[in-house]
Amino acid sequence: xxxxxxxxxxxxxxxxxxAGMAGKRTDLYQQMLAxxxxxxxxxxxxxxxxxxxxxxxxxxxxxxxxxxxxMLNVYFGSRTKNLKFGQLGNVLPCxxxxxxxxxxxxxxxxxxxxxxxxxxxxxxPRWVNTLGQNVGLGDPGVGEEYEELKxxxxxxxxxxxxxxxxxxxxxFQGKHWQIPPREDIQWPAAEVSHKYGQGVRKDGxxxxxxxxxxxxxxxxxxxxxxxxxxxxxxxxxxxxGIVPVTIMTHPEVIKSHFRAGxxxxxxxxxxxxxxxxxxxxxxxxxxDTDEEAERLAREAGAFIWCNFFxxxxxxxxxxxxxxxxxxxxxxxxxxxxxxxxIYGSPSTVNRKIEKLLADLPVDYLWMFIYNHMPHKAxxxxxxxxxxxxxxxxxxxxxxxxxxxxxxxx
Numbered sequence: 001x002x003x004x005x006x007x008x009x010x011x012x013x014x015x016x017x018x019a020g021m022a023g024k025r026t027d028l029y030q031q032m033l034a035x036x037x038x039x040x041x042x043x044x045x046x047x048x049x050x051x052x053x054x055x056x057x058x059x060x061x062x063x064x065x066x067x068x069x070x071m072l073n074v075y076f077g078s079r080t081k082n083l084k085f086g087q088l089g090n091v092l093p094c095x096x097x098x099x100x101x102x103x104x105x106x107x108x109x110x111x112x113x114x115x116x117x118x119x120x121x122x123x124x125p126r127w128v129n130t131l132g133q134n135v136g137l138g139d140p141g142v143g144e145e146y147e148e149l150k151x152x153x154x155x156x157x158x159x160x161x162x163x164x165x166x167x168x169x170x171x172f173q174g175k176h177w178q179i180p181p182r183e184d185i186q187w188p189a190a191e192v193s194h195k196y197g198q199g200v201r202k203d204g205x206x207x208x209x210x211x212x213x214x215x216x217x218x219x220x221x222x223x224x225x226x227x228x229x230x231x232x233x234x235x236x237x238x239x240x241g242i243v244p245v246t247i248m249t250h251p252e253v254i255k256s257h258f259r260a261g262x263x264x265x266x267x268x269x270x271x272x273x274x275x276x277x278x279x280x281x282x283x284x285x286x287x288d289t290d291e292e293a294e295r296l297a298r299e300a301g302a303f304i305w306c307n308f309f310x311x312x313x314x315x316x317x318x319x320x321x322x323x324x325x326x327x328x329x330x331x332x333x334x335x336x337x338x339x340x341x342i343y344g345s346p347s348t349v350n351r352k353i354e355k356l357l358a359d360l361p362v363d364y365l366w367m368f369i370y371n372h373m374p375h376k377a378x379x380x381x382x383x384x385x386x387x388x389x390x391x392x393x394x395x396x397x398x399x400x401x402x403x404x405x406x407x408x409x
Contacts, residue, residue, distance in 0.1 A: 001357075001394040002049035006088055006226075006281060006366040009036060009053065009072075011062040013372050014303055022062025029065065035375045037079050039382060046386050047397045050084030050116060051076060052224070052366060055091045057127035063308050063372075070103045077111040085111060088226045088245065088366070089118030093150045094132030097157035097177070101164035102211045104221070113216040118224035118245070119161075121154045123312055135176065152176070155236075165215050169199035169208035180206045224279065224364075229316060231257060235264035238277060245279040245366060247317045249338040254280075254360055279364035282356075283335075285343040286384040287377065296381075297343035300373040302332040305340075346388035353393060 010017065011028035022028055040051055053069040066072060073085035085107070090100055108115040122128040128150075129138045135153060140146050156174045163170040172179040183205060187193060190204035199208035215221065225237040228244035237244045238261040248254050258275055265272045283301040287293035305314065316325035318338035328334050335341045342352045367385075371378065383400060390397035 001362060002364045002396055003390055003394060004049040004052060004084075004364060004366045005040070005043060005369050006052045006054075007036060007369050007371055008056075008064045008066055008304075010304065010370065010372045011065050013374070014299055017062045017303075017372065021060055023060040023065050025062075028062065032065070032371065033075070035378075036371060037076060038375075039369075039371070039379060040076055040080055040083060042379065042382055042400070042403075043386070044080040044082050045403070046400050048083060049364065049396070050086065050114070052086055052088035052116075052118060052226075054088055054226075055120075056124060057131065061308075063304050070107050073107050073115070074110055077107070077114055080114075082114070084114045084116050084222070086116035086221070086224070087118045088224060089120040091122035091128065092119050092157040092161075093122055093153035094128050094135065094137055095157065097160040098164060098179075098209075098211065100157075101161040104161075105165065105211060105213055105215050108216040108221060109213050111216075113219060115216070116222040116224065118226055119154070119158055119242075120226055121150045158240075164211045165220065167210065168214075169210035171208045179209060183207075226366075227281070227317075228257065231260035234261045237261075238264040238270075239268045241268075241270075241277075243277055243279050243364060245281055245364070247281050247314075247340070249318050249340050250320045251359060252321055253319075258360070275361040276363060278362045279366060280356075280360065280362050281366040281368050282339070283341045283343075283368040283370065284349065284353075284381075284385065284389075285341070285373075286346055286349050286381045286389060287343075288345060288380075288384075290344045290348050293343040293345060293348075296373060296377050297336070297341055298332050301341055301368060301370040302335055304370055304372070305335060306330040306332075346384050349385075349389055350392055353389065357393060 009032055011032050012022045016022045016028055053066045053072050055066060055069050056064040057067055059065050069087040069090065077085045104117050125141060129141050136149055153176060156176050160172055160177060163172060185206040186204055187200050187206050190200045193200040199210060201207045223242040224245055225242045226245040227247040228234045228237060229248060234244045234257050244261060246254060246257055258278060261278055262272055265277060285293050285297045285300060287296055310330040313325035315328045315330060318328045318334055318340055319325060342349060383404060386397060387399045391399050
């Protein structure tokens with residue numbers, strides 16, 4: 001099992017966010033860059049898979065300032081040696097798929113292959129509808145028609161990105177995109193392309209286009225799809241070799257997702273074991289005592305989850321069969337009881353994770369890290385996880401030994 005770190009990331013502490021407009025403060029953005037760098041540099045030496053960041057825009061409130069995850073990936077990747085970096089995920093419906101394919105390919109080159117890619121449909125209308133207005137996402141903006149348009153754009157954009165990454169040159173004719181847009185585009189440098197390139201017809205018109213550079217050593221990236229919450233989405237991803245990342249918590253709901261993924265993979269000719277090709281995400285906080293871990297956990301993910309995620313229906317993650325997203329209460333206790341938040345001393349967390357993975361083995365576990373919690377406490381949590389928890393569940397993580405995450409921050 002691979003273990004990765006999934007950051008949003010946020011700016012400042014809880015009090016800074018509560019004071020308002022934290023997302024506009026340079027001091028808090030610089031603090032975030034410095035603290036995440038230290039956290040990732042500690043993980044870098046001990047076998048962690050990588051770091052994922054999401055894509056969100058306009059977060060002047062400060063809780064999800066990850067405007068361009070590819071740029072963040074390059075920044076942190078340039079300060080580490082072993083971790084992979086990528087997006088969990090890039091929101092495709094309102095993106096230009098060719099530009100996004102180019103950006104991620106450049107990142108893979110700059111990090112010499114330490115890269116992965118994740119793709120999502122997007123759920124925040126403040127920015128998805130604004131940035132996607134030219135492809136129809138501003139109107140209707142809500143409802144079944146809107147969701148189907150997002151799905152259609154997502155799937156077409158994904159196909160274009162895959163074509164760009166797996167072919168020297170390509171063309172594409174779809175519902176939303178025609179590449180090239182017509183057959184009679186004249187290319188003044190046709191003679192040069194005939195000599196040194198391809199994709200240009202004898203009459204000098206464009207037949208195909210290709211991105212440059214391609215992926216590092218032309219090696220396909222690991223692909224992820226967060227957060228998969230329906231069997232339909234999971235089946236679509238597994239058919240294409242994408243790892244669905246589920247945030248769901250009820251065992252029966254997750255098992256139905258595992259079965260859907262296993263069946264879809266089999267239909268695509270991939271016979272997978274139970275949980276193979278799947279990923280889970282959980283917030284995990286470890287401290288020296290259960291009491292200290294609970295104190296930290298109450299002020300960590302629950303603050304952002306209950307204030308910023310629940311209004312978008314994210315409590316579907318902790319709902320049971322037959323429940324809707326508005327049925328579970330928006331409380332720390334509900335998150336804890338569902339198992340979305342796992343906290344405690346090393347021995348307590350070991351017991352909880354052993355129970356989780358006994359029924360739900362996965363290839364990847366992403367630690368949902370809310371970096372507004374105190375930096376020193378977060379560094380200590382990572383240290384305890386590295387030394388006393390993860391080596392019990394995967395041979396990928398090597399204990400840090402005498403190396404201490406002794407930040408004074």
